[in-house]
Amino acid sequence: MKLIPHWIDGSAVSTTDGRSLPVYDPATGQQQAAVAAATEADVRAAVRAAAAAFPGWRGTGLSRRAEVMFRFRELVDANRKEIAGLISAEHGKTVADALGELARGIENIEFAAGAPALLKGGFTEQASTGVDVYSIRQPLGVVAGITPFNFPAMVPLWMLCTALVAGNTFVLKPSEKDPSVSLLLADLLHQAGVPAGAFNVVQGDRVAVEALLADPDVAAVSFVGSTPVARHIYETATKAGKRVQALGGAKNHMVVLPDADVGAAADAAISAGYGSAGERCMAVSVVVAVGSVADPLVDAIAARIAGIRVGPASDPDAEMGPLISREHRDRVAGYLAGGGGDVVVDGRTAPVAQGPGFFLGPSLVDNVATDSGYYTDEIFGPVLSVVRVDTYDEAVRLVNANPYGNGTAIFTRDGGAARRFQYDAVCGMVGINVPIPVPVAYYSFGGWKSSLFGDLHMYGPEGLEFYTRTKVVTSRWPDPSTSRVDLGFPEVR
Numbered sequence: 001m002k003l004i005p006h007w008i009d010g011s012a013v014s015t016t017d018g019r020s021l022p023v024y025d026p027a028t029g030q031q032q033a034a035v036a037a038a039t040e041a042d043v044r045a046a047v048r049a050a051a052a053a054f055p056g057w058r059g060t061g062l063s064r065r066a067e068v069m070f071r072f073r074e075l076v077d078a079n080r081k082e083i084a085g086l087i088s089a090e091h092g093k094t095v096a097d098a099l100g101e102l103a104r105g106i107e108n109i110e111f112a113a114g115a116p117a118l119l120k121g122g123f124t125e126q127a128s129t130g131v132d133v134y135s136i137r138q139p140l141g142v143v144a145g146i147t148p149f150n151f152p153a154m155v156p157l158w159m160l161c162t163a164l165v166a167g168n169t170f171v172l173k174p175s176e177k178d179p180s181v182s183l184l185l186a187d188l189l190h191q192a193g194v195p196a197g198a199f200n201v202v203q204g205d206r207v208a209v210e211a212l213l214a215d216p217d218v219a220a221v222s223f224v225g226s227t228p229v230a231r232h233i234y235e236t237a238t239k240a241g242k243r244v245q246a247l248g249g250a251k252n253h254m255v256v257l258p259d260a261d262v263g264a265a266a267d268a269a270i271s272a273g274y275g276s277a278g279e280r281c282m283a284v285s286v287v288v289a290v291g292s293v294a295d296p297l298v299d300a301i302a303a304r305i306a307g308i309r310v311g312p313a314s315d316p317d318a319e320m321g322p323l324i325s326r327e328h329r330d331r332v333a334g335y336l337a338g339g340g341g342d343v344v345v346d347g348r349t350a351p352v353a354q355g356p357g358f359f360l361g362p363s364l365v366d367n368v369a370t371d372s373g374y375y376t377d378e379i380f381g382p383v384l385s386v387v388r389v390d391t392y393d394e395a396v397r398l399v400n401a402n403p404y405g406n407g408t409a410i411f412t413r414d415g416g417a418a419r420r421f422q423y424d425a426v427c428g429m430v431g432i433n434v435p436i437p438v439p440v441a442y443y444s445f446g447g448w449k450s451s452l453f454g455d456l457h458m459y460g461p462e463g464l465e466f467y468t469r470t471k472v473v474t475s476r477w478p479d480p481s482t483s484r485v486d487l488g489f490p491e492v493r
């Protein structure tokens, strides 16, 4: 059985105590590899390597660090097919979807290559007579990234590019479910000129995570994953004095007003609800149908479901793949057995759902009650719920009362209503006739409420802010002939 190793101090290494975890092929349900599971000693070795590399990497000129990002971008671009193949093999998503994820990740490398312009400080000449004041931004030191299974390339790229270009060194703990991409990224970073120790990968589970959270040499932690773990990471790491941004789960509502184009709204609901088998933090999981649009919209979505081709990534015509694990598929399917809504399309009856592999067909549930599991839980699978309301105000109340606040979207032809929604929605990312409003890399990504613990969003300008701290220097170069003793409190003169 192939063993997927760690990447510490510039080379692949295995675990000190030999513990490993299974990695499955979700399309067949068979174990295809094992991944090393880091011990505390492995994590310590990675952090020590990162700490040792920090002074040299921080001292490397900013333009040189940006040049490394340019080279990294070229290498990732040249390896798109291989990276997408690895994503599909372990995650199960289609190759087209994997290529899309990678494209969004590459945007972050491009942003990082241009980051020197954004790392400029401020300068005030003659703040007082003969005194200049200026601010500089400095890296934090060793930073850690802990990432989820659903975007094994994009989410690490959200973090590591910005962190590295700012002069930090990095320890990545990828998801144990699809760990191989992280090693290919490590190799490409190495080829691009990131020195040994500046980027490390520790594979494994919560043992590795807890060791990172407890390590005094880790200055900051970026996390993306489910809300209970995000909350735990935030509470534990901030208590240990670390800077933390912890992005959690989601329940994204797509509000469809009566004046919307029903066909376009149905296309969007299908794409955002079932793309990547619903395993996206920006997936639409609730369609809020306002007034008269509900009947034609549910009919249009149901009609389109029949045309979705579900299958393995090796099938070039497949549009939706399997779920990540057997347990997760069974958990998602379990919702369809309970009450709380009218099941219009039951994915359990789809031929692929009979096995092999962790497949479930797309499911549609109408008239969902807001106190049922369909609505209250992040299902994270291909189950689209429809909640019917009478008015725009009711729809907004629903969006805003939900404990999650990652993304939301409105579908309408009324610009005034859309603008009102953008103002009203208590949510970090809003789409107007755009179902998955993932911001481009020069903005930042993050939700509100239980979708984010911390203050700064991920990547873009807020990412740079997260990975640097500001120092303000007040400077005087006096003419010795004017120097005198003055015990008074320094005033601006």
Ligand code: NAD
Pocket: 146, 147, 148, 149, 150, 151, 155, 173, 174, 175, 176, 204, 205, 206, 209, 210, 224, 225, 226, 227, 229, 230, 232, 247, 248, 249, 250, 280, 281, 378, 380, 406, 447, 451
């Ligand atoms: P997860 O929370 O189970 O795992 C995320 C990471 O935390 C993994 O590296 C995992 O090994 C580690 N981990 C898991 N349990 C842990 C524990 N008890 N203690 C310490 N570490 C632990 O999430 P997942 O299933 O890999 O990913 C799906 C979740 O991620 C969904 O909830 C989804 O909404 C969320 N997500 C959010 C965003 C966002 O930007 N907000 C993006 C992608 C995914």
